[in-house]
Amino acid sequence: MVRTADAVVIGGGIHGCSCAVHLARRGISVVVVEKDYVARHASGVNAGGVRRLGRALPEIPLSVAAMGLWHNIGELVDDDCEFVPSAQVRVAENEDEARALEERVRLVRDAGFDHEVVIGPEELRELLPAVSPHCVGGMVVSDDGHANPYRTTMAFKRKAELLGVRILEQVCVLGIDRRQGTWRIETSADPLQTPVLINCAGAWGDHIAAMLGEPVPLRAYAPMLMITARMPFFVKPVVGAQGRTLSLKQFANGTVLIGGGVRGNAVRNTNTASLELGGLAGNARTAAQILPTMRGARIVRCWGGIEGYMPDGIPVIGPSQQEGAFHAFGFSAHGFQLGPIVGSIIADLVTTGVTEYPIGPFRIDRFDSSPQRQSNALT
Amino acid sequence: MKSHYQLAIIGAGPAGMAAAAEAAAFGAASVVFDEQPAPGGQIYRAVETPAAVDRAVFGPDYWHGSKLTKTLRDSGADYVPGATVWQVSPTREIGVTVDGSAMLLTADQVIVATGALERPFPVPGWTLPSVMTAGSAQVLLKSAALAADGAVFAGTGPLLYLVVWQYLQAGVAVKAVLDTTPRSNYFRAARHLAGALRAPQYLIKGIQLLRGINKAGVPLIRGVTDLRMLGEDAVSAVEYQRGGDWQRIEADQVFLHQGVVPNVNLSYSIGCGHTWNEAQLCWQAITDLWGESTVEGIAIAGDGAGINGALAAEHQGRIAGLGALYRIGTIGAHERDRRAAPARAGLTAERRIRPFLETLYRPVKCFRVPPHDETVVCRCEEVNVTAIRKAVAVGCVGPNQLKSFSRCGMGPCQGRLCGLTVSELIADLTDLPVSEIGYYRLRPPIKPLLLEELAELQAPAAME
Numbered sequence: 001m002v003r004t005a006d007a008v009v010i011g012g013g014i015h016g017c018s019c020a021v022h023l024a025r026r027g028i029s030v031v032v033v034e035k036d037y038v039a040r041h042a043s044g045v046n047a048g049g050v051r052r053l054g055r056a057l058p059e060i061p062l063s064v065a066a067m068g069l070w071h072n073i074g075e076l077v078d079d080d081c082e083f084v085p086s087a088q089v090r091v092a093e094n095e096d097e098a099r100a101l102e103e104r105v106r107l108v109r110d111a112g113f114d115h116e117v118v119i120g121p122e123e124l125r126e127l128l129p130a131v132s133p134h135c136v137g138g139m140v141v142s143d144d145g146h147a148n149p150y151r152t153t154m155a156f157k158r159k160a161e162l163l164g165v166r167i168l169e170q171v172c173v174l175g176i177d178r179r180q181g182t183w184r185i186e187t188s189a190d191p192l193q194t195p196v197l198i199n200c201a202g203a204w205g206d207h208i209a210a211m212l213g214e215p216v217p218l219r220a221y222a223p224m225l226m227i228t229a230r231m232p233f234f235v236k237p238v239v240g241a242q243g244r245t246l247s248l249k250q251f252a253n254g255t256v257l258i259g260g261g262v263r264g265n266a267v268r269n270t271n272t273a274s275l276e277l278g279g280l281a282g283n284a285r286t287a288a289q290i291l292p293t294m295r296g297a298r299i300v301r302c303w304g305g306i307e308g309y310m311p312d313g314i315p316v317i318g319p320s321q322q323e324g325a326f327h328a329f330g331f332s333a334h335g336f337q338l339g340p341i342v343g344s345i346i347a348d349l350v351t352t353g354v355t356e357y358p359i360g361p362f363r364i365d366r367f368d369s370s371p372q373r374q375s376n377a378l379t
Numbered sequence: 380m381k382s383h384y385q386l387a388i389i390g391a392g393p394a395g396m397a398a399a400a401e402a403a404a405f406g407a408a409s410v411v412f413d414e415q416p417a418p419g420g421q422i423y424r425a426v427e428t429p430a431a432v433d434r435a436v437f438g439p440d441y442w443h444g445s446k447l448t449k450t451l452r453d454s455g456a457d458y459v460p461g462a463t464v465w466q467v468s469p470t471r472e473i474g475v476t477v478d479g480s481a482m483l484l485t486a487d488q489v490i491v492a493t494g495a496l497e498r499p500f501p502v503p504g505w506t507l508p509s510v511m512t513a514g515s516a517q518v519l520l521k522s523a524a525l526a527a528d529g530a531v532f533a534g535t536g537p538l539l540y541l542v543v544w545q546y547l548q549a550g551v552a553v554k555a556v557l558d559t560t561p562r563s564n565y566f567r568a569a570r571h572l573a574g575a576l577r578a579p580q581y582l583i584k585g586i587q588l589l590r591g592i593n594k595a596g597v598p599l600i601r602g603v604t605d606l607r608m609l610g611e612d613a614v615s616a617v618e619y620q621r622g623g624d625w626q627r628i629e630a631d632q633v634f635l636h637q638g639v640v641p642n643v644n645l646s647y648s649i650g651c652g653h654t655w656n657e658a659q660l661c662w663q664a665i666t667d668l669w670g671e672s673t674v675e676g677i678a679i680a681g682d683g684a685g686i687n688g689a690l691a692a693e694h695q696g697r698i699a700g701l702g703a704l705y706r707i708g709t710i711g712a713h714e715r716d717r718r719a720a721p722a723r724a725g726l727t728a729e730r731r732i733r734p735f736l737e738t739l740y741r742p743v744k745c746f747r748v749p750p751h752d753e754t755v756v757c758r759c760e761e762v763n764v765t766a767i768r769k770a771v772a773v774g775c776v777g778p779n780q781l782k783s784f785s786r787c788g789m790g791p792c793q794g795r796l797c798g799l800t801v802s803e804l805i806a807d808l809t810d811l812p813v814s815e816i817g818y819y820r821l822r823p824p825i826k827p828l829l830l831e832e833l834a835e836l837q838a839p840a841a842m843e
Contacts, residue, residue: 044783272650300791
């Protein structure tokens, strides 16, 4: 039996579920197709950072808008998602890094945003009493935060279902075909028919894009994380580093999560993420050098989630070159915070054809090197 | 220690020691990593240097272990005691910590011989201090000759009676034995008696143990259908139900036991395929005739691939060792098969008693799937039955989602103490077979690792 809906979202991660919530709120009937189960991959197992700090410039307007939604996340999805407002700090380990941070803050300020602030050694120590003596300063956003990623994605899922969205788990998309202005989607279960198709397939987003005739150079990796046994409280903000890969936070239960995007290997067809121990060791070294208290931490578990990376490090968001199709994938390991707003942007594009946010930099044809694209770029 | 070995064996119990002896006999460059300070595994723990206890306490079966440890020491394999293997990758990269320093090395073949652990025994109060397992009672006796007078032992299974007997032999008083073996098991087991009689040594030993316990005048209370441990800061009493009535025994030390199950943490974390063994009520790695798992170059020997006991583990170790030698290319198929033949015959003989034991000592459901709301399932994160029921009620379909829902299984033990209970409990709540529920996806490190150890991790190339 063919199932029909006003819109079909492919992918049950945070972006897919957020699109479903925002579309359903606008009265659109939605089916979400998920090949595994909701929050199985990057959306469920990421570090849960909710940060504007250090975002790529094109992402800042979206990130700032998302932050507004995060601070009232309960109103959107009826769950607090364990969102904890907290400062996020990026530590400078030498004067060069401190200067780079000052430069960065100026750049962001010139673009019209003032959430990032440079701090000196005293302020750094006030914020991070446990920081190593060699650190000279940092950059701070005082009201960022973190949340529980699995719980958040599940909250979006439950809210979507409450609004009437059908979520089909363990259903895989096998093929996409356009007939008379309608998408026919062949799946491992019943086929789906819809005028609007939304690709939120994350690390598999390139597969769906290719089915739409829009190949993109996405690479899948497994950003790695490790968590420690409970420790006495010693750090409040989420800690990153300017010169090295690090993101470290201590939860209310005392455990400390260390990540930041050191990549392990992902094998997409078997859903396996394997760890790269050399990378984890480097991550551990960074944590121990910036926060020496961490030396004695007991690591309980390391893992990786499969994530899609674009070559320029920013996602694909916006309309497809095909009519009636939209993309939101390839968030390159920093999509979690954007989840609440991206769903709203896609819902606006679907219902009104426009969005108030500058999504030009995220268009899918930016990787296209074909002659036609080149000439489009010239005109 | 080298940065690369032809064969790496993890665990120096009977399976690991036998595998090492076999491999070293053919000159394969081998290493044996073991967590303990001396070889022997749990079964032959401290067999080389027993605490100041009379040899007779442990019986002749235990002393057989000293032959094996001697073989290991003479084998020429690098034997590394005090080694914590915290990761083995599917490509046989091994992360191990010795004396506080972590290193990485590689091997052409790996034999996982990490043995068994005691089945969780989730009853109210099982997390109270001074409630321990019968296995740990034995460890105290074997390695330190520390044994508490007047303990209560409760549960079922050969090890329970063995440890009680050993305590009595050592002159340590035992207050009572509460036997949870259901009466119906005796009738069911009778069917397997004929097979068991082909391995009469085990039956005779069992009868001797029970007779010894009886003779010492220890109350052996059979037909116990429910248990709870009481106490404030530590256990002070055990209450048990028998024939519908609750009785109480004051006790400041309780040892619980209801059999042993494969220790699957390492094999799961490597990514080996596992299967639910309904007869033994446990997960076990899937292995072929040579002990090789579903991951190429990774073999599982001994109780880790299903419970068969110490002597069977020795045979399995030999077989796995020969299989690895063949895959390395050290021996041909003919040599391998010829040398494995006696071990196979021995293994078959050892397995004869299993159907009888598995049926007789099959733990009853109420001690595996805790019926009481407040019973703690995950000790590390203090998750109780109610929390798991709630998670399942809101759509949690398996152990991995349960971690995210409730933190169950996310503590330092990596699910060793709750994994089986969780699989069976979710199966019971969802009315699905346990085989469909599955087990935790296990993440390295499978043993806690200090951040500074990881930070100073030495790559194989840097080691030499």
